[in-house]
Amino acid sequence: MNSWLLTSIIFVPLLGMGTVLVVPPHLIRRTALLFTLLAFLLSLGILPHFLGTPIQVFGADYQNGFKLVDRLPWIHSGGFAIDYMVGVDGIGFPLVLLTTVICLLACIASWNITKSPRGYFALFLLLETGLLGVFTALDFFLFYVFWELTLLPMYFLIGIWGGPRREYAAIKFFLYTLLGSVLMLIVMLWFFFASNDQGAHTFNLIRLTTPGVLPAFATHKAMWIACFTMLYIAFAVKIPVFPFHTWLPDAHVEAPTPISMILAGLLLKMGGYGLLRISYPILPHAAAVQAVAWTLGILGVINIIYGALCALAQTDFKKLVAYSSISHMGFVLLGIALLTQAGFQGAMFQMIAHGITSAAMFFLVGVIYDRVHHRDIPRLGGLAVQMPIYTGLAILGFFAAMGLPGLCGFIGEIYVLLGSWQAQVLGPVGAKVLTVIAAVSVVLTAGYILWSVQRVFLGAAKPEYEGVPEISGREILVMAPLGALAIALGVLPWQTVFTFVSGTLDHILKLVA
Amino acid sequence: MDGLTPEHLRYLWPVLALIVTLGAILVGALIGREGSGRRGLLAAALAGLILAVLLALRLNPHSALRTPPSGDWLSRYLFLDPLYRFVIIYLSIFLGGILLVSNSLWRRPTWEWPVYLCLLIGSLIGMILLASARHLIFLAIAFEMASLPSYVLVGFRRFNTKSAEGAAKYVVFGAVCSALMIYGISLLYGVTGTFDWEQIVLRLAVEGVPPLAVAALVCLFIGLAFKISLAPMHFWCPDAFEAAGADVAAWLSVGSKSAALLALARLAHILLPSISPGIRDHAILLVAVVAIVTMTVANLSAYWQTSVKRLLAYSSIAHAGYIVCGVLVLADTAGTAAIVAYILVYLLMNLGAFSVTGLIEAQNGSDHLDNFVGLGTRNPRLAAVMTFFLFSLVGLPPLAGFAVKWILLSTLWQHELAFVVVAILANTLFSLFYYMRIARAMYFSSPQPVPSLQLDGGSPLATIQVPGLMVAVLAVCAAGLIALFLGWGLLNNLSLSLFAT
Amino acid sequence: MLEAVIFFLLAGLAVAAGVAILLSTSIVRMAYWLITMLIAVGGLYFLLGAYFVGVIQILVYVGGVAVLLVFGVMLTSRQLAPKLRPGRGEVVWLALVGFVLLEALTLSILHTRWQQNAMAPANSVGEIGRSLLGEFLGPFELVSVLLLVAMLGAAYLARPKVPTQGPQHAKGTTVP
């Protein structure tokens, strides 16, 4: 019954961590690469299970719609019923694949880490295990454990290998996330003891979505609003949504390049995924409340506009990319908040697209930083002359983030905007107003991306960058797959993403509506 | 004499073994040449502890000999239930670990070693009996038996100003609290005419609780709260821990606190369900407020500390505040079980953290936070295990500190004490700050030579040598924290089984 | 009647001793007032007919503890801190709190229904001995261990600094 495929994907990096800790120093990098590659190859094994079959989830049966479920009893004592239970559905599986891809590329991008590489790669692999666990866990307790497991390695990766203000950034990241975790813990307690699954309490995320399993929640409005709010804050810290976003620029700027890739590409997705996996299916009544939709929608729009405006004002290249992340993740929140099919699909697509483009952008910034040792946009310029190949790849990456049609960023944004235009939940006019405001960001995004491209790559070659080496083969190896994915997702959105996610998303939407 | 049956005698054997060990060490020290035979005495002490554990293991884990005091001799003074057995095993093993650590850290003249061992074993006997006492005079004596050696142990580093001062503060504070406790006992005796806790409770349940008995119970609580270091009886704790050696601090932080906690839990467990709901609610509220104040004050004070032992002392006060919340839950045995599970894991975390601190102190002559700077590069393994202990103290998965906090929180939540849950979680957030200061020092700050801290010509930046026995202790603690997280169902089962009767 | 007079005399003495200690600044006087209180309380035991406890009180407390205290005072009291006298505000505050506490305790005492019987006949030493080895056998045994450990600890602390006996000891003793 258990296929062990997901389990092996999750724990291969952990095994890698153990191996990294004992191998001789010159083999550390290769060992880490081997294990991330192994995880990636294994995760490709999920793909056949999702080809050709329409995906339905959350059926009456436990595993209907969830593939590759591994289930083992973990703690069954003193009234607890906690299982080790992992499985993937349409929204989990693309994120698992994204995780293994980005981690593989980030591992290659980490090749030039020189400061205690053993610790670095050990924590890196631990982080990958945590991320994979979050995207596959089907037991709330297990989800929480993996959620927290991503916290510790990230704290040290920023704090030890980060930039000059790394201590501050690391502790800020830690605190914000732990605040969210604490609230999630309360909700977890609440759900567990309120649940009644055939006479027993349960942590099972699938059972919790079943109507009637949380009897008290069906009648007490205040209860589900309270739980929804606490969960929302936990996830909003990760997305990150205004006003919980302030850790992000610090953390991104201080983190080393590969860690920024993972942070932007994967960690932020934990928030959006959490909303889709836990908040909306388990508390559908709360999600359907107009005030909730308004709040989330407005916060999403604020994120979009505020992030874009801040990005426009930055002179630090990495900070610019960080704020653009905030702006792009705003689309995820907006798409989810307004409860339309197109919005949900757009949000999910945007998560994956942003995973690719933000990883690419952070990597591109890192490439420049390695060469010129600063990220000050006004001091850069004319790099196109010295580094033509790099410039080509960079422009591809940045345009993908900008939302140029044909590249991946476009699809997500346009779907979200389409969805929010059609939304019913805010009355006839409200959603349209939000849509129009959000659409303004397209101009802003184009503004800061084009402007920075112009300032960094175009213009006359500056003498101080004479002889800056061109992008290396290893760096192309990282960038090329990201570029290819950006094009593939942009050209074939249905075949690459929507076909997998739509069934699951429709089902979640059905629960809410 | 009234019935001292072999069955009851078996319950006495472990304690007798410890007393004999104590005597043997004294005699051994007298016979042996002064200043020799440290290893032999250590071996004797460990053998005595192992013997006590083995004898305790032979006890029937399920029989609860709570017969009336007329029935036999021993159960007149002690609750001879599974918890008694647990306390012997738990504290003896813990003291074994402490002795291994002490042996590694020992820098004092050899002739002091047997005194040290005897004091530790003496306090162990006191703690075991304190945790199980049912006869209040016996409880008071056990309390002193646990306290007096502790006072001396804190001041053990003679002619050290800090140590002498810490011991003086500790003994004055302790004397006041124990005197108040004894006054409370005398009042309870007057109200009920007996010293036996079960009969006292019976009397109070039948005849109601007069105001004088309330005053008496508060006095009793003050005494135990002193040992547990609940606010406002916690002031001794940072002073004493900073004054004491790291090993003694570890012993006190876990040993005396858990003994008093178990005593409190046991007394409350019998008392509170029997008395009228009005008084019970007030008692619960009182304990809840004390617990919340304790954890908040401790966590807020801890941030400013630069002495790591002092910081860990505040951490132990905060944890005492968390653990005592288990007393709030009376409807079933889950509350006490949560306490047992927590102190089990707490032992591992604190023994580990204090041992590492002791190593640093032994190396550099001070436990100032600066001495931890750069430990991440100087000795990555030591820094890694210290990080384990710190994160477990914060209560983060995947370490056992999270599991026990979870057990405690879920127990509280089930009994609709959500405000306590919120207080504990908020305090967990606060506590992150100061635990992270140690982690930050170890990893984030770049090591810089601190000339003033050099001792014995050794540079603070030199790699720290960890003695073999210490490696074993630290490895067991760290591995235990992961194992008990993965298998915390076992932990839960074990602690629940102690109250299965 | 005579009993009442003696009671109030002794009680007055004990309370006066306490008040005197509160007001005193000299640690030596405090120690002597303590002895006064101890003797007064011992007298009350005799008045109650608890002769054995009274004897022990005089022997152990007055003869042992108090003498020890006086020795302690003699050995340490060269520097008397002037701030030993409580400040005026402190006195008021203390008096107030003390009064409230006392009031509460007294009221509770007066309102408790004691299950008291007639004055029990005076006990012989033999009966107390039997009780010591009967009901109190456990505490009796434990207290002997306690005394052993306490003596060991006190002796350790009071032991004068050991003269250095060679290099390995010299190193050991100087390490804090």
Add this chain to the structure above:
Amino acid sequence: MMGLTPYLILSAILLVLGIAIVISKRNAIAMLIGVEFILNAATLNLVAFSRHGIGGLSGQTAALFVIVLAAAEAVVALAIFLNFYHTIATVDIDQGDQLKG
């Protein structure tokens, strides 16, 4: 014939005096004296209860134990104070300022 109540009230007064001494004095030995007051209040209670027929003889025996405990505690406390005095040549608790926080 004196009743029980006067003894109890005297004991309460002694307790309050003891607490007041402990709180108001900063000298370690003076604080110990306050502790002796509290302990004597407790023994007085025990003996009075016992002699007025509450709990039989056990109150008096318990009083003996309290006296022994007080003695043991005083011995240890004085040893610690002496050591403290030897070390920093004072027994005034406030003068120790090595331990801050």
